[in-house]
Amino acid sequence: MSSRAIRVAGASGSASDRRHAMAAFAKAYPSDPVDVIISDYMSEVNMTIGAARKVDSANLTADMGNAFVGAGPAFEASFLEALEPALEDLAKYGIRVAANAGNADVQGLYRIVCDMVEKKGLSGQLKVAWISGDEVLPAINDGLKSGTSKFKNIYTGQVLEKWEFEPIYAHAYLGGMGIAEAFRQGAHIVICGRVADASPVIGAAAWFHRWEREQLLELANAFVAGHLIECSNYVTGGNFTGFKALEANGRWVDIGYPIAEISANGSVVITKQKNSGGTVSIHTCSSQLLYEIQGPWYFNSDVTAVLDQIWFEQLSTDRVAVRGVQALPPPPTTKVGITARGGFQAEAWYFMTGLNVAEKARMTEQQLRKGLAPYSDKFTTLSFSVLGTPGVDVDNQNAATSIFRIFVQGKEANDVGTARFLRPVIDNIMQGYPGSTFHLDFRQGMPKPYFEYYVTLLDQDKVSHKVHFNGQETLIPPPTLTKTFPERQPSQSSSQIEIDLSKFGPTTRAPLGSIVHARSGDKGSDCNCGFWVVHQDEYVWLRNLLSVDNIKLLLGKEYDTSRVPKIEVERFELPNLRAVHFLFRNLLDRGATSTATVDFLGKNCAEFLRSRWVDVPVRFLERGRL
Known part of the structure; x- marks a missing residue:
């Protein structure tokens, strides 16, 4: 167990994050050292796209797959853009990396990273591992056939056999112990698929401090630290309702990336890159903490963090301590996201300016419903909405304009094809409202695929969580100490002490x-x-x-x-x-x-x-x- 705190840097919060942070952290090591850089790339949106690309590739129907979801790999290629310029400094300073950029093709990304490392002549200094076990559709299908689970949707309460869509892929949310084991075995770069967003930080801290699974309080604190930094700039001033204060001295121009300092006893301090924009405060930490939680119990495959007594202490400028985290065992299950092809969708916009927008919208909706009526029996969704309200007596036309949005979905591309949707929508212009104008980018009116996403739970002992390193496989067993929680978290309809x-x-x-x-x-x-x-x-x-x-x-x-x-x-x-x-x-x-x-x-x-x-x-x- 190390006597000092591990410093874990958060270099990416999504597949569309800026890509310079990993190289910047690595280069700055002499003056601002970090031990591990983690990057989070996964979301429900790119999980479904990656799943479809993986399935299409496996079925050898690349042309159909490319037409359906667009050309591209089933992993997150933007990770490679972030990693490549950092490799020399990662090797020079011995910095470790863990990223869940593998999406639905972890091994494919692993091979490319190994090749990239080899071409730079760094194979002796940077060893690469990959994590498997998050692809669990076979386990879901086995459970359905055996009747061991109904796989209830944790959001809607629906059971999977009643779902009208056919599952094509299932991602399980893995914990951090595979990452910890990979680091323990000597890996420098660990490529993961759908490990939970905070799991790389849990894994990094567990490896560095040699924690055991039973050290729940330490793991819970690392879990919260991971939650705070996994969205990169969200804890340093991005997506923050106090953003106006950052304008001074240009601190909102190039917001810096976060660092979590995690001690052997689990204590956590959040800070950020030296000499970077943004800020780390009680309020930026509160902002990120409140994001994505769904009650006082915050679940991970390794631990449950109890949040109702959490608080933050401002130690100094851009240094905030995390206090009051409590811990319970993890649930015996883990979250699973199931992907299915939903169909196709399209949309079109009209611009409505100045007076009487409500009446203009009502007129247009009634006209378009009539024009679309011959085809609407094939629509599964048809909606009309007004985006924005024109300003009153404003001095420019843009400020006086709202968008009228028409949105449609259907099971097949032809159901919402140009002749059935876009053509009737734009053909309406001559009988339209005063100033009737549609958006000339017709690409949004062309059918494009969308996906249905179903979230359920799977017993952790049904997950084959493995580390692949140096030609060997290491099975990561599920936790032995678990706790079953109620389906619904504690809820208070109002304050317990009501005041007039x-x-x-x-x-x-x-x-x-x-x-x-x-x-x-x-x-x-x-x-x-x-x-x-x-x-x-x-x-x-x-x-x-x-x-x-x-x-x-x-x-x-x-x-x-x-x-x-x-x-x-x-x-x-x-x-x-x-x-x-x-x-x-x-x-x-x-x-x-x-x-x-x-x-x-x-x-x-x-x-x-x-x-x-x-x-x-x-x-x-x-x-x-x-």
Whole structure:
């Protein structure tokens, strides 16, 4: 066990993140050393695309596959762009790397990385390993045939045999112990598929400090550290409702990447690259902590972190300590994402400017419904929406313009083909509203594939988690100490100690976000959304204001009681963060890969709710607005 803290750098938060961070961390080692660089590339969107490419390749139908999902590998090629310029410095300073960029072709990416290392003459200094076990469709099929599991959807409650789509691939979310073992055996670069986002940090810390599986508190703290840095800039000022303060000195121009310092006892400090933009504060850490959690229990295959007493301490500029994490054993199951081909979708836009947008939209929708009627029996989804509201008496035309969006889905490409969708939509222009104008980029109106995504649980002992290194395979056994949790997390419909809001003094109508931070994101069809404030008296007000009933009112038409499956709201409080967290079940329709909404990642739910007007105590506003 090392006597010093391991320093783990977060160099990527998605397949579309900037790609310079890994090389920058490696080059800066003499002045800002890190032991391990982790990169997170996986999301439900690229998991489904990678799955389809893998299946098409396996079926030797490359032409059909390319037409369906576009040409490309089943792994995340952007990882190679980040890794290649860093290799010499990684070798020079002995820095380790763990990345879940393998997606649905981990071994394929491993081979390319080995070749890249060899061509640079670094094979003697950089040893590469890969992790298998996340591809579990055979285990799912075996469970269905044997009747050992119904594979219930954790979001909708549906059972898999009732799902109308045919599964083509299934990713299991692996823990970090395979990564720890690969490092222990001498690997410098570990290529993974669908290990959970925080698992590379768990694995790095467990390897460095030689932790055992039974050291749950240490693992839980590493898990939280991994959650905080796995989205890269999200903990250093990206996607942060306090972003306006970063404009000073240009700190929002090139936001730096995070580092987690994890001690042998599990204590965690979050910091960032030296001399970089952005910031690390209690509030940026609160923002990232509240993202993606779904209650006080946060599950990983290695440990369950209990979050309801967590708090952050600002040690100094850009250094924040994580406090109050508690631990429970992991569940006996792990999360599995199942991919199926959903069909095809297309969309088109009209621009509506100035006055009477509501009437213009109503007229256009009625006209288009009539024009599309001969084909609509083949549509599985047809929706119309207005994006944005024109400003009042504005001095430029763009500010006075809204978008009218028409969105369609069908089972086959021809069901939503040009003749059945795009042509009737644009043919409507001459009988349209005043100023009728459609978007001339017709590519969005061409059929493109979309995927359905089903999330369930699989017993960990059904997963063959293996490390592949130096021609040997090492099986990683599942945890022996586990805990079965209820299907639903603890929820409080309102504050346990209710206070009359009039006691906070005179109020004025203002946006909730005038004084309240918030952060939201997607988990399948669910949307999670956390709110927090700066001062304790504001928190007493906030926890009384934001009851389940009141949040439903703030959601407005988004809380559609006719939705199937129905939208449900769960709530819990994090008093040490001055935060209230909500889980909006099924708010995102069928999730990022198939939803008809533009907020397919759920990230703007928080911004929508912050824009809603409430009665805000005047004395809070006098302190200043966010």
